Amino acid sequence: MDLPKLAIASIGGTVSMRAQAASKGVIPTVSGETLMAAVPELTSLAHVNVETLGMLPSASLNFDFLLSVLSWANYQIEQGAVGVVITQGTDTLEESATFFDHLWNHDEPLVLTGAMRSAAQAGADGPANLLDACRVGLADNSRRRGVLVVMNGQIHPAHAVRKTDSMALQAFSSPIVGPAGLLSEGKVHYLRPTLPRNVLPLPQHTTQKVALLQASLSADTLLLENILTLGYDGLVIAGFGAGHLSETWAEAIDDIAKKIPVIIATRCGSGPTARSTYGFKGGEMDLIRRGASMAGFACPRKARILLWLLIGCRRQDDLARYLKEDIRCQQP
Known part of the structure; x- marks a missing residue:
């Protein structure tokens, strides 16, 4: 059976963090390849191209870096990927999703996910969130929905999602409208139909403040x-x-x-x-x-x-x- 192509990029965040020494705190050290190895089921769902594009806490991301990630994601679609997944830190996840959503001009979904618990912490949520995000990225009913955020079994639209709790597992919500969909027994379910999107061209300059x-x-x-x-x-x-x-x-x-x-x-x-x-x-x-x-x-x-x-x-x-x-x- 021919499997679809899926692209995954890791750019850092809690999902990629471990402590290198006791009491020193966690820092980004886990590559995208290592993250994928924690989710062996992925190999039965798709041909996966995974790359580590950065090892940054999300507070240190900037627009120029996100534009380079977007360029990488666009190339993956050109190469036949049916969806793209990006793992990053949750502190600025809602902002990255909004940034990408204004510029993502493909029918194929771009899905962002992360983790609230570090990779070595008991009950780490990164592998489950990554698997859910990949399922969303592969689902036919995810097409023409722009950029999506997948966390804790829920699918949020980029334009509405916000981080509303600093440390809880259920840190993300979409005030007023609620999640766009959810995952149940490995299936992707959407609660609303697709809506028209108004995509902007790439910025011609990036020095504005x-x-x-x-x-x-x-x-x-x-x-x-x-x-x-x-x-x-x-x-x-x-x-x-x-x-x-x-x-x-x-x-x-x-x-x-x-x-x-x-x-x-x-x-x-x-x-x-x-x-x-x-x-x-x-x-x-x-x-x-x-x-x-x-x-x-x-x-x-x-x-x-x-x-x-x-x-x-x-x-x-x-x-x-x-x-x-x-x-x-x-x-x-």
């Missing part, structure tokens, strides 16, 4: 007042509630929004920003009049990635349209 600030009670405006002189090309603010700022922060937005794109998201873990409810100074209606864009359902971190990519491909003038048209999180 987008700041992310969070509003907090009685915060000063020193960083805001220096955003332009520091050379930032865009600004995202995680605002209070439905996308609100203090009066002093709102006033500081006036000059900034005339020069660079400004997005106001919510610092809450769930829910959208408003557009036409609050009229006070610093409310969303006031901020829109000052030139800011409201993030809608996009969390601050994902809004920053979108803005970075739009600036990189010179589409920042379309920001409001991209935020408005990205209605996938609103669908049940």
Whole structure:
């Protein structure tokens, strides 16, 4: 029987970590090949090409490195892979997934997974997550779904998934919409049909800088007042509630929004920003009049990635349209 081709890349993270000495803490040391050896069942499911592209904790990933991983993944599809799986750390997993999802222009799935327990820890979840991710990558019903995150037996869409617990096994969820699917008895089940995707071209330049600030009670405006002189090309603010700022922060937005794109998201873990409810100074209606864009359902971190990519491909003038048209999180 001809087996399908599947590509796996390891770029580090807890799934690849072991302690080299007692009490020294775990660090990335386990290669992709070693990870695959812990899941012998894979060899009966597919012809697997596995490569180790990095040994990094996910906090140290950057956009340029992710673009190189994307190039590798694109090549795997060109070589006949029916799906691509990437293992990485969970700290920035939701951000990597969003980054890839904006740029992944294949029907074949790109699946990200990781682990909450290190490779040598009792009850390590890495092998099970890797096997689940491979099953998702091989499944016909995973096609045309873009980038997916597979953790703890659940399948999450990249645009909605968030890490919502720092250390628990059930660390990932998709607020409001829930998981897109799940795995049961080795089978891949989806709970919703595929949705249209709006893929961006690759960024033409990557030196742009987008700041992310969070509003907090009685915060000063020193960083805001220096955003332009520091050379930032865009600004995202995680605002209070439905996308609100203090009066002093709102006033500081006036000059900034005339020069660079400004997005106001919510610092809450769930829910959208408003557009036409609050009229006070610093409310969303006031901020829109000052030139800011409201993030809608996009969390601050994902809004920053979108803005970075739009600036990189010179589409920042379309920001409001991209935020408005990205209605996938609103669908049940």
